[in-house]
Amino acid sequence: MKDNHLHNSIKKILFLLLSLQFSLLAREINIDAIISAAKKTDKHTLVFLHKTDCGYCDSMIIFTLDDDAVRGLIEKEFVFVDINISDKDSVRYKGFAGNGREFAKMLGYDFYPSTVFINTQNEVVFGVPGKQEENDFFILLNYVKTMSYKTMDLQSYGNIYDFEKEF
Numbered sequence: 001m002k003d004n005h006l007h008n009s010i011k012k013i014l015f016l017l018l019s020l021q022f023s024l025l026a027r028e029i030n031i032d033a034i035i036s037a038a039k040k041t042d043k044h045t046l047v048f049l050h051k052t053d054c055g056y057c058d059s060m061i062i063f064t065l066d067d068d069a070v071r072g073l074i075e076k077e078f079v080f081v082d083i084n085i086s087d088k089d090s091v092r093y094k095g096f097a098g099n100g101r102e103f104a105k106m107l108g109y110d111f112y113p114s115t116v117f118i119n120t121q122n123e124v125v126f127g128v129p130g131k132q133e134e135n136d137f138f139i140l141l142n143y144v145k146t147m148s149y150k151t152m153d154l155q156s157y158g159n160i161y162d163f164e165k166e167f
Contacts, residue, residue: 029083029100031093032122038079039120044144046078049104050113052086056131057113067134070141077145078117085112094122117144125149 031045038045048065050057064070074080083091085100096106104110109127115137116127126149132140136158143149143157152160 026088026090029081029089029091031081031091031118034079034081035118035120035122041079042120043077043079044120044125045081045118046074046141046144047081047083047116047118048113049083049085049100049109049116052084054112060113060131064132064134064137067138070134070138073138073141073145077141115140126154128154 031047035045050061065074083089083100083103085104087100089100091098091100091103093103093106096103098106101110104112104114107116107124107127109116109129111129113131114127114129115132117125119125125147126144128140139158139161140154142161143154148157
């Protein structure tokens with residue numbers, strides 16, 4: 001009986017330690033503060049929404065976001081925010097406070113992966129659900145960087161971009 005009690009006590013202690021460890025890993029992601037910092041550099045904020053055990057998400061992380069040209073453009077022109085909706089992170093944005101999944105749903109992008117762009121006025125200016133291939137994502141990044149979303153749709157921009165690239 002003492003062994004069983006000791007065994008249960010050890011299990012409870014281990015559970016508490018693991019719970020504490022996971023709660024320490026949870027981040028608070030304050031999008032408003034990130035946008036405020038991005039404003040000083042005049043950069044859009046790129047919010048990448050994904051989840052654990054999602055093949056399309058993993059593929060986009062491994063191939064698209066790790067592509068040299070894509071990664072270089074993101075590092076130079078954007079503030080990157082990575083939100084894994086499977087994590088216990090809390091997110092704050094324009095009076096919203098909740099977890100990553102609730103944040104994605106509030107934005108209207110609860111399909112994963114999704115990419116959302118926020119300007120320096122803290123407004124969502126463009127978003128795209130689904131996995132993006134490297135070249136398409138590179139075009140998307142340039143579309144947002146140049147603020148072409150103000151004057152044309154992405155498809156028109158892509159056609160112009162491809163045409164200019166040929167010459």
